[in-house]
Amino acid sequence: MPDADGKTTAEYRKLIDEINYHNRLYYVADKPVLSDAEFDRMFDRLLEIERQHPELAAPDSPSQRVGAEPSKKFEPVRHRVPMLSLQKVTSKKEFADFNRRVLETLDSPDDIDYVTEPKLDGLAVELVYEKGLFVLGSTRGDGTTGENITLNLKTIRNIPLRLSDQTASQYPLLEVRGEVIIRFSAFEKLNRELESKGSAPLANPRNGAAGSLRQLDPKVTASRPLLFYAYGISETTLPALATQKAVLELLQAEGFLVNDRICVTKGINGVAKEFQKLEKVREQLDYQIDGMVVKVNNFAAQEILGQVSRAPRWAVAWKFAAEPAKTILEDVVFSVGRTGIVTPVARLKPVHVSGVTVTSATLHNEDELNRLGIRHGDTVVVRRAGDVIPEVVEVILSKRPRGSRRIRYPARCPSCHTALVRPKGEAAHRCLNLACPAQVEGRLFHFASKRGFDVEGLGNKLARQLITEKMVADPADLFFLTRDKLLQLDLMAEKKAQNLLDSIDRSRHAELPRVINALGIIGVGEAAALLLAEHFGSFENFREAGLSELEEIPGIGPVIAENIVNFFANEGNRKMIAKLRQGGVLFPEFTSTRSTGRLTGKTLVISGTLSKPRHHFKNLIEKAGGKVSGSVSRATDFLLCGVDPGSKLDKAKKLGVEVIDEELFARML
């Protein structure tokens, strides 16, 4: 094919600029002027030219938005300037403390300007523009090094592929930072589409955004309704702009989407007012936010303030309180877990709780049901415990409908109809029939879960199918599944069957702690499984251990020890383990990591308010071989520092003790 002549080249360049311009009108300004058909015609012509003259293909061509060829993996990218995290405050008082430190450091008698920005709950990314061209995009990663996801980011329609000539010459290197999100409305639509195709729906918009960006195939990313909100520029590229406000204006002028609820305001009261406003509109926003980011507007002031460990001292995240939500109890179902425990589960009218749509919540047990005195049709308050499992915390009696029915605890197992028992001293009802289908299903699901054999694609639904179709009676049967057998299942396609078999094959190498956890011995969870694997080193040694040896292991009490012995004494379990071996499970030996724990020989002091109670961190430190001390001295290796650390921080600084925050601490482990 002959090279493109000047006329075609000019036409091509013009098409790119026009399409990019109309994309912007459509995706950023939300004011399209072209009809879809007119737009498509231009796009088709562009593709035609690229087909005929591949040598023309430009890096800012909108054709790249459709998705390039899949990559094998994401390459690491070192951020020129680290992507920092933020300190958190949760009240006006805590913000006032932050403000006081800022004013003190700046030696400012007067209130200063802050920029308040909704804290979007998505995925932080960095976009690098060289001479105006978008050349490199990466995830935040650990703040220092992220992953190269350029091709995926190019599919996001509202990310400019080229900046204006003026900006390109003024800032030959421009690093733009912001958040990739999915709007609630788009998320719900996407989930409906996924479900209608038989794919698993996404858990929430944040996971959806993160998962979509980390697809190896950019075409998948291109099919996801992702949006990029810009909120800053990295320091190396700090232009001759004096304020955060000016940066946001530049970004907006260059066609980036900048949040329309960003404000500039003065002092504590100004910021608090904005926070209240944001809290009020939060429910109406079409995207998830978890608080407000407050930044010192003036860059010269930011520079004076600097940073501590991984967070700037010129910005703070003021988080919303985990807010309980009200909804209506539609029904209560009783679910049987893998250990036979029967748990009442509330079916709720869908309600948003901290950014996630909740449709069911645990009611724990009979005592809790009685305490709540809950009835059908009640209005209830729902909260997400630790932001994960939703629970019903309160019934609003004044809203109880007339003649409502009480909820009765079933006398028999809802799955196998065996009479339930409530063992003395326990709050739970149990089904004692080990062959109960619900228990078998639960055990299979647990066996294959992430913390067990990690068989991808084996969820509750498939576990149930495999059991009802009698393909699997115990977990070991998984290793004897064949393609032909799987294809007999309803809704099982070739590709899915092959993926499942590949994943089962990989799981044959599962490490010892996972194998032990997967067995589902009552009382032996992830932590105990690790202790046991470390102690015994091999599955054989573990299996042959006697009661007294087990009891002596720190962390394993007499009850768990007895459960273990009983487990291996059971004929069915023994057969199952023999079958695992026949099925090719390798039971690799395990070497303890404890003696070389990450914090072996180190002494840490904890100070300030952390995201979890102190004993949580104390446990982690001790598990990693470290020691916790109450006061800072020369013998202290690290000060783990939260919000409002007080005098310990001063002392640590004086003594030159390294100060770390939660995030760094987590990474050290």
Ligand code: IVH
């Ligand atoms: S500024 C040093 N601005 O919050 C400044 N971050 O802990 C750090 N985030 O994952 C970032 N909205 O992606 C900033 N308007 C906003 C933000 C924001 C959300 C996220 C950010 C990061 C986390 C920082």
